[in-house]
Amino acid sequence: GAGVSQSPRYKVAKRGQDVALRCDPISGHVSLFWYQQALGQGPEFLTYFQNEAQLDKSGLPSDRFFAERPEGSVSTLKIQRTQQEDSAVYLCASSPFSGRAPGELFFGEGSRLTVL
Amino acid sequence: AQTVTQSQPEMSVQEAETVTLSCTYDTSENNYYLFWYKQPPSRQMILVIRQEAYKQQNATENRFSVNFQKAAKSFSLKISDSQLGDTAMYFCAFINQGGSEKLVFGKGTKLTVNP
Numbered sequence: 367g368a369g370v371s372q373s374p375r376y377k378v379a380k381r382g383q384d385v386a387l388r389c390d391p392i393s394g395h396v397s398l399f400w401y402q403q404a405l406g407q408g409p410e411f412l413t414y415f416q417n418e419a420q421l422d423k424s425g426l427p428s429d430r431f432f433a434e435r436p437e438g439s440v441s442t443l444k445i446q447r448t449q450q451e452d453s454a455v456y457l458c459a460s461s462p463f464s465g466r467a468p469g470e471l472f473f474g475e476g477s478r479l480t481v482l
Numbered sequence: 483a484q485t486v487t488q489s490q491p492e493m494s495v496q497e498a499e500t501v502t503l504s505c506t507y508d509t510s511e512n513n514y515y516l517f518w519y520k521q522p523p524s525r526q527m528i529l530v531i532r533q534e535a536y537k538q539q540n541a542t543e544n545r546f547s548v549n550f551q552k553a554a555k556s557f558s559l560k561i562s563d564s565q566l567g568d569t570a571m572y573f574c575a576f577i578n579q580g581g582s583e584k585l586v587f588g589k590g591t592k593l594t595v596n597p
Contacts, residue, residue, distance in 0.1 A: 369526070397583065408486075408573050408587035409527075422583060457527070469515050469577035469585050473527040 368392070370474035372458050378480045379448045387443045387477045391460030398441050399471060400433055401457040409457055415441060448481045455479075484509045486576050488588035495564045496596050502549075503559045503591050505574030513579040516550065516557045521590070522570040530572070533557065535579075564595045 371390040379385050391398050397416055401409035402425075411425040417438035426433070430449075435441040445452055455478045459471035485508045495501035507516070514535045521527040533541045533550050540548050545565075549558045561568055574588040 399584070406589075408575075408589045409585075411584035411586070414583050416583075425584065459527075469517055469575065470529055470532060471527075471585065475524075475526045 370458055370460055370472055372456075372474035372477050374477060375475065376478050376480075378482065380482055381450060382447050384444065384446045385448055385479060387445075387456050387458075387479070389441045389443070389458030389460075389474060391439065391441070391458070392462075392472055393439075395460035395462050395472070397461040397463060398435055399459045399461075400441070400443050401459065402427075403455040403457055403476070405454070412443070412456075445479075448479075450481050453479055453481045484511075484576055484578070484586045486574050486586050486588035488572075488574055488591050490591045491589070492592045492594070494594040494596055495561075497564055497566060499564055500560060500562045501564055501593065503561075503572050503574075503593065505557045505559070505588060507555050507557065507574070507576050509555070509576065509578070511578050515577050515579060516548075517575040517577075517585070518546070518548070518557075518559045519573045519575055519587075520568075520570045521573065522567075527573070531559065561593075566595050566597060569593060569595045 373388045400412040403409045413433045414422040415435040430446045432444045455476040457476045459473045487506045516533045518530040520530045531543045545562045547560045571590045573590045575585045
């Protein structure tokens, strides 16, 4: 497709379940980012990939959060043993730039996670 | 740590009027980029306008322009001739040049354009 695609769009999980969120970036985009957007807040950085290398994971809130991009294209954000505070929209974004990225990101529509 | 502050949680404007959204930021760096992103209801976030800190000239994109005051660390967005399609959340964002790749966002301003 032409844009960043995320799936599922909506996910309801029971507390303690594991979830996996998928991101298909724009073809050829080098950089891929995950952000977490709580209700009524701005996006908060989680992690950043340049191709398959995870260069920054400083925003991951706990070791229950794990992200990968094994072939430098599709990325998966996994959350283990979900908690209610994990409820948020998870945004994926990609950029054709690498290195000194100017911050021009192309966002997907997000995956809305609700933990009951 | 860099922070971005948007002091107006909500604003409204009449169609065809002009509105200004405020943003201030805090950084000790000298080279950086500033952005305004738009997030329409249930749709993806898109870039509205970008400003490089080393450029004194304010960026303009059609009906959208910024007032960049580097010394005051202020970066406001002016929307002229507001249209119904401008109704959205607007986020101010910041990134260092040469540092981490992560964008730092403000909490956003919800703009409603009334007919």
